[in-house]
Amino acid sequence: MRDWTTTAAGLKIEITEKMLKTLEGLDKNMLGLRGLIDWQEEPILLCTMPAPEDEAE
């Protein structure tokens, strides 16, 4: 797990207990989600903001 307090201190940001809990929760979820990433994906796709495709008709 990341050391959020140190990272924040480097940016001169004070982290409260509540913020720390949120950041740790997000970090934990992202660790789990990494398993779903398609590592073969063309990185350029990420430079295009995903817009929904037209499927209504």
Added chain:
Amino acid sequence: MTLIETTQALRAGKVSSAELTEECLKRIESLNPRLNAFLTVTAEIAREQALQADRERRSGMDRGPLHGIPIAHKDLFCTAGVRTTSGSKVFENHVPKFDAAIVERLREAGAVMLGKTSMHEHAYGITCDNPHYGAVHNPWDLARIPGGSSGGAAAAVAAGLCLLGTGSDTGGSIRVPASYCGVTGIKPTFGLVSKFGALPLGFSLDHAGPIARTVRDVAVSLAAMAGPDKRDPNSAHRHADDLLPPDEIPSLAGVKIGIPENFFYERIDLQVDNAVHFMAYRAQDLGAELVPLRVPDGRQLNTISQITLLVEAAAVHEPYIRKQRKLYGDDVRALIDMGRVIPGVDYVQAQRLRRRAQEVYRSILMQVDCLLVPATPITAPNIGQTEVAIGGETEDVRIATTRLVRGINALGLPSLAMPAGFTRGGMPIGMQLIGRAFGEKELLRIGAALEDATGHTKLRPGIAGE
């Protein structure tokens, strides 16, 4: 009267726009001290626009269903010459020189601007307990929040201060207040409504849309707002002129409605669960097929959406937070600080995962026409309440409130929030219909059929009768 009924009355010459506008201004003067739904009232502009609308109508001109209708804009949509604060101290004295695209479009449609509605600071929260301009109150119970961030708009519509309020939705900010105030709102497909001139929060998650009393009111309002705009790089090349559902929808035969077995109906208040399921059964009575299905874990989608918002909002506020830190309320400042701490690699990975989630939802919505789910797992909490107990578990009010709406912003799909009933204590319960990209017309048709079959929108808060 609903917006549609008012349009009919205007067209029949039973009432003038000037009379309607005076009535709304009188109601604002009388009720706003209790509701705090309006931050700025533009009485002179409203009177002038109403007289203009009446003159045009007398000369035979009809600009459409919004011609002469009194409306209000959320205070993050730029209005030329009228202060636009975004509910913040940072923009306390911000007077734009131009109109936002939706302000412009609604003015061209003949709508009358009554003023600017209150909101959560910078649209970054759901309580509308604003540290600079005071809390907005829910018309159904003044001790409760209206939801947010477009809480002023929803409270104003519910209390009959205006017939339409514009809203924005980055993580539920149209749908949450619609749910908590017993009105109707739609977060359209990403790109359908231009965001030009809307002060941003999360640029890939922000959506603009209408809040009004009924589904048909929302349909005509959205049609007036929507359409391509070269000034907004995210604007889709789509028009949406013909969204109004028919007067009568006798059947929903052939419609497939997905009822998720997981996530959306987990850990929700029992009365909310019952009311929303009742709406699903009404749809079935009308001929729709209910299709049980499973959706990807909503917590994952919420994480993707939350990381995206935290980082984008931190980027948006970068120029202000450093120099004007003290002008931010505690909750918004903490969110922006969190966004500054999250590494860039997490944001990029969130976008990869977001693309994947979009593909999964696309395939789900190939099987069904829409998903019918609660908008919020609870009804409006009290002002100042920070935690709520649901199913024996205690949850942060902000997290609970956005749990079922936040992820849909990352998908960019349209979602119609509408009343699904009331608790025993008389508080509104909200549901949402989530549809295919640019499938607003079908969502509104299904919503209108359910509205006709249940009549929930006919019930008004006591304050609306004052």
